[in-house]
Amino acid sequence: MTAADVFADEKTIAKPTAGANTASGCLWCGTEFKARRAGSRQRFCCPRHRIAFHSAARRWAERAVACGALTVLELRDGGSEAYTPQGCKEGPLPMSGTGSGVRSPPAQQTSFAIQVSQSLVKRMMFRDFLLAFGEQDDPVAVLRALGRLGVKPTVVETGGGKVFSY
Numbered sequence: 001m002t003a004a005d006v007f008a009d010e011k012t013i014a015k016p017t018a019g020a021n022t023a024s025g026c027l028w029c030g031t032e033f034k035a036r037r038a039g040s041r042q043r044f045c046c047p048r049h050r051i052a053f054h055s056a057a058r059r060w061a062e063r064a065v066a067c068g069a070l071t072v073l074e075l076r077d078g079g080s081e082a083y084t085p086q087g088c089k090e091g092p093l094p095m096s097g098t099g100s101g102v103r104s105p106p107a108q109q110t111s112f113a114i115q116v117s118q119s120l121v122k123r124m125m126f127r128d129f130l131l132a133f134g135e136q137d138d139p140v141a142v143l144r145a146l147g148r149l150g151v152k153p154t155v156v157e158t159g160g161g162k163v164f165s166y
Contacts, residue, residue, distance in 0.1 A: 028053050056134075063140055111161030114153075116142060120166055124149060 024035050024042070028049035035042040044050040064070035124131040124145045135141035146153075146166055153164040 059135075059138065059141070063138070066140060113161065113163045114139060114143070115163060115165045116146070117166065120146075120151070 025032050026045035026049055027043045029045065031045050033042075033045040044053065061070065061075065065072060065075070121131065121136050121142065124142075125133055125136065128145075128149060130145035130148050131141060135145075151166055153166050156163045156165065
């Protein structure tokens with residue numbers, strides 16, 4: 001299933017039912033809360049968790065586009081309505097090598113490895129505040145923080161690609 005398939009399936013959009021129970025769990029933390037009765041269905045216990053969810057979703061989509069698992073065209077043509085997949089246990093990204101067939105794999109691929117010392121990651125999180133705790137395993141966020149810090153890598157070429165050491 002491609003991201004476009006998930007967006008195109010209008011039946012996956014969650015609609016609150018009349019007389020539905022107003023007590024529900026926060027999508028972000030799971031805490032039970034009493035949802036508001038008017039307007040669209042409340043899915044988060046507080047604005048901070050709604051913002052955290054949308055920030056994580058945005059970073060996830062940016063990584064998906066960066067690694068080629070999702071195209072901007074799929075995002076643009078995916079629909080403008082918010083949706084909540086029912087029973088969806090996996091993300092809407094297609095598996096590598098599958099999809100609409102619009103993208104063709106590159107003829108040759110180059111391998112890159114990034115090595116960052118644990119002390120540098122801790123420095124960026126706790127001293128410089130350039131990296132959030134939850135971003136320590138996010139290569140895009142780590143590279144962005146390293147760029148802001150101005151640290152330049154040592155690059156070593158191997159038979160299989162390049163290793164960037166910080």
